[in-house]
Amino acid sequence: MRWDVPDVARDIVRDLVVVFTEDADWHTRTLRRALEREGLRVLVLSLNDCGFAIGETPHGLLLPGLDGRLPAAAFVRVIAKGTTEQITMRLGVLHALRELGVKVMNDARAIERCVDKSMTSFLIARAGLPTPRTFVREDPAAMQALIDSAPGDTVLKPLFGAQGKGLRRLGPRELLPDAAKVGGVYYLQEFVEGLQHDGLYQDWRVFVVGSRAVAAMVRRSERWITNIHQGADGEPASLEGPAAEMAVAATAAVGADYAGVDLIQEADGVFTVLEVNSMPAWKGLQKTTDTNVAAAMACHLVDCLQPAPAA
Incomplete structure (x- = not known):
């Protein structure tokens, strides 16, 4: 079936910003007040509740509370943890918004690169x-060999992580944890004193x-x-x-x-x-x-x- 491609520009609400988050915490409240002081209206949504509705909505997205329209911009504060499929779909929504001409801060490309x-x-x-010398591989033996030959300490980081959680400082020849404990991927970075x-x-x-x-x-x-x-x-x-x-x-x-x-x-x-x-x-x-x-x-x-x- 061939779809007519609508002009979605007319569906954009020029003074509306969506803030994607999972909690109306201090950050969300502070950001909302700041946006409203700039004359913008704010709608707080979870990406978990959004999705695709191709052939149903003019632009092909499902955005609760927007009645088929699009915001002028979207601010991404938090993307909830989830399965690979869930995260892929949520990032897909952000990719689609950008393709539709919505200003997304930060857009899915930047988030993917930093996560x-x-x-x-x-x-x-x-x-x-x-930046420190960094090695990322799935092979435990090869990565253990790097630890064994390192002249100094090495930092093991979770590939996905924030706020300093899950960091381990390993001395030379110290044993790496099992692959299952690091999601099957070892991210090793030389320790900088x-x-x-x-x-x-x-x-x-x-x-x-x-x-x-x-x-x-x-x-x-x-x-x-x-x-x-x-x-x-x-x-x-x-x-x-x-x-x-x-x-x-x-x-x-x-x-x-x-x-x-x-x-x-x-x-x-x-x-x-x-x-x-x-x-x-x-x-x-x-x-x-x-x-x-x-x-x-x-x-x-x-x-x-x-x-x-x-x-």
Whole structure:
């Protein structure tokens, strides 16, 4: 059967933004207020409740509460855990929204690149940015051989993970866990000691929005895992200089509109990019700095919705 392709532009509600999340938490409430202050209406949805309705709706998507229309933009705050099939379908909805002309922050491509730490590391290195030596394979014997021959410690990370959960620091010749405990994939990254401050481990979190660093902090902890969620303390950091510049470049490398970028400064003063998070929390950063992070994201989204100037 041949389908007529409708002009969906007329179905876009120009002042409506959908926020995809799973909980009306502090982040969602803060973002909603910021968007509303910019004159936008906000509809909060779960991607779990969305889907495809090809041949039923004008655009082929099922978006509860929109009566067959499309939002001008969508902001992705959280995608719930699920089976491979569920995650694929939810990302498919985000891909489809982009194809229909809806501005998606961050879009499915950026999320896919950042959720998969191996692709993040590849793209960071591909962009010429300093990042630790990284090996990702399914072969336990080959990866154990790397540990056995490593001159120093190695960090084992879950391929999909956030907030410092599931990280393990392995010494030379220390045994790797069974493959089943890491989802069948070993992601190994050389441990970077980094400069310490009064005996504390430290790294940097820089929040990038629309190609500029809008907030930054140094995180310090007695433990080598320095996430605020894991009990580290934060201190405001400069938005000028190499850390901010490298964070902006790393965000561009993964194609994200906004991101939380983790960096560490080595003994020679050079910053190294550790991770890029495409769905970052910012509550700890908000408590540490004077920047209204949600307002910066809302302002960037409004700028993206402005019509391009005539040639």
